[in-house]
Amino acid sequence: MSGSTYEIVIVGGNLGGVAVAHYLLKNTIPALRKQNNSKSFHVTIVSPSSHYFWKIAAPRVLVKGEEALYEQILRPIDKGFAKYGDLFAYIQGAAIATDPAARTIRVKKNDSQEESIHYDSLVIATGTTSATPLWTLHGDHLETLNALKTTREELSQAKTVLVAGGGAVGVESSGEIVTTFPNVKVTILSGTDRLLARSTESLGKAAETSLKKLGVEVIHNVRITGSEKTIDGHPKLKLSDGTERIVDVYIDGTGGAPNTDWLPAEWLNEGKRVQVDDESLRVTGPDASRVYAVGDAASYSKQSWLDTDSAVIPVASSIAVDIATTLNQGKAPSQGMLGSLLGYVPGFGSSLSQKKFSPMKGIFLVPMGPSHGVGMLMGFEIPTFMLSLIKGKSYFLSMSRTQWNGDAR
Ligand SMILES: Cc1cc2nc3c(=O)[nH]c(=O)nc-3n(C[C@H](O)[C@H](O)[C@H](O)COP(=O)(O)OP(=O)(O)OC[C@H]3O[C@@H](n4cnc5c(N)ncnc54)[C@H](O)[C@@H]3O)c2cc1C
Structure with a gap:
């Protein structure tokens, strides 16, 4: 902790990282402040792309090639967080190394300058990189935008x-x-x-x-x-x-391949994903206190947005409980007694209690154009018209706005 401000650094600013940041800023931090207003909190996102990418709709936007659609799937991160003022900062760059003992990450900014950034809590949300920028961000978002436009032009011929x-x-x-x-x-x-x-x-x-x-x-x-x-x-x-x-x-x-080269090898599993506890999503490696992972880079995930999004509240709750422990100067009970922990902290309510990740199973929705495709919900195959209504018409495009600006939280 530097001074009285507690710094939460989120590395990776897309589906997982942006969702966790909004949840912390909208729910967790106000709740923590309500209980103990002597402490202030700050959230930083580090990510090489200044824009959020609603990649879920990329297969449709690729073939449509409409300017309005590009704007809907690629949205500026800073605007999505403007409402939080100086509680939030965005740094355009990539994490290149981690020093767990010093609690710092090394960041190479897009202008090639390097900087060490201190964290009190660290959230790893760096996802994967696919071979083509059509599907995942490859640094600056313009690479993805150009790839979508160029490939669309090639497809048309x-x-x-x-x-x-x-x-x-x-x-x-x-x-x-x-x-x-x-x-x-x-x-x-x-x-x-x-x-x-x-x-x-x-x-x-x-x-x-x-x-x-x-x-x-x-x-x-x-x-x-x-x-x-x-x-x-x-x-x-x-x-x-x-x-x-x-x-x-x-x-x-x-x-894609997981973006975890910047992390200590001892935090990774054989597949180079960050090894986490499957319920709390805390990183289980050495010197990983108050370090968490969410989304495709983490071992718990089946690399789906469903696994990413349903991990947001559990990760935020783990962060909240661990902050409570730290602020309470080590009076931490065992993980099985997390409920009791909050009793140690005057006035802590149940909204800050530990939530466990539980995967949503049996959901698979695969459109092939607006009126074709296959899918299942709760393990049961659904008719094409239902698939079209749920996902085929627009690939959840309307959610790209509420996920980006935090209204979904
Ligand atoms: C085309 C496509 C369609 C999909 N459709 C669906 C679907 O319909 N349903 C579903 O459930 N799932 C779907 N998925 C999967 C879903 O998109 C992923 O599970 C989700 O994006 C994972 O989120 P994430 O935040 O972990 O990773 P990402 O969204 O990939 O974000 C990772 C972020 O980390 C940044 N980053 C990478 N390295 C570094 C670094 N060293 N330092 C700082 N930042 C870094 C990246 O630039 C990026 O901003 C789809 C995936 C693709 C590719």
Whole structure:
């Protein structure tokens, strides 16, 4: 703690980081202040992109290519937090190292200057980076905006498209492309023996049937092993079955790698994700007191927005309980007695008590254009019209505003 201000640093300013920051600023910090107004709090987001990216709608926005849609999915972080005044700061840069003993992170700002930033609490929300900026931010948001615009232009001229990856992003993109550009021959490589490997076999089969009806060629058990450009600039892909394909547009829809290089290796699991306690989302490694992880970079997550969003309140509650312990100078009970902890702190209400993360299971919604797609809710497959109503019409675009400006909290 520097002076009387308690500093909460959130690294990663997108779906997870922005949601946690709003929740802390709107709910947790006012509640803490109400109980003990001698302490002040400050929240900082460190992230290389000045803009929030509602990536969930990227497969639709890619094919539509409308200026208004770009503005809806890419929104400036500072404006979304303006209402909190000097309780909040945004630093445009990437964390490059962590010193857990000193409780600092090293940040390389976008202007190449480096700076050490102190944290009292640290939230890791750095997500993953996909091969293409179409799906995740690659530094500045303009990279993603340019990729969306350029690829859209290429798609509008294309006769052949190859999509790699049979997960939701690959299936959605294939469906969006073929419904918007019906004359394009789209091929999807599932990379395994079926589509939607993270969902049920039955939903994977339904997705394959739907894509085939739309005219998409579905190929299993073949992966991309290399790519180059032909002399005239076309993507030339080497495939694991020994063949080659030259297409007009290649779209990599395979998953991303976790952005955790800046963290101590002892905090990571074998898959390079941050190892957390599955319920409290506290980081379990050495010297990781008051360090938390949320979203795709964390071990608890199945890399979905549902797992990211439903972790926001549990993470905020862990932060609140740990701050209460710190301010109460070590009178911390065991984790099983967290309820009792709040009894030690005069006036602490139940809104600051520990909440546990519990995953939302059996939800999978995969549109393929506005009127096609497959999905399940609570483990039951739903008819296409319902899928279209819930997600297919707009990919939850209206939520991009309330998630960005905190109204959703
Ligand atoms: C195209 C697409 C569609 C999707 N659709 C759905 C869906 O319909 N339903 C669903 O449940 N899930 C969906 N997902 C998954 C969902 O988007 C992710 O689970 C969610 O974005 C994870 O949030 P996050 O905050 O962990 O990571 P991200 O949203 O990726 O944010 C990570 C942030 O960290 C920043 N960052 C990276 N490295 C550093 C660093 N070193 N220092 C500082 N900042 C850094 C990045 O720039 C970024 O701002 C989709 C994903 C994609 C790609």
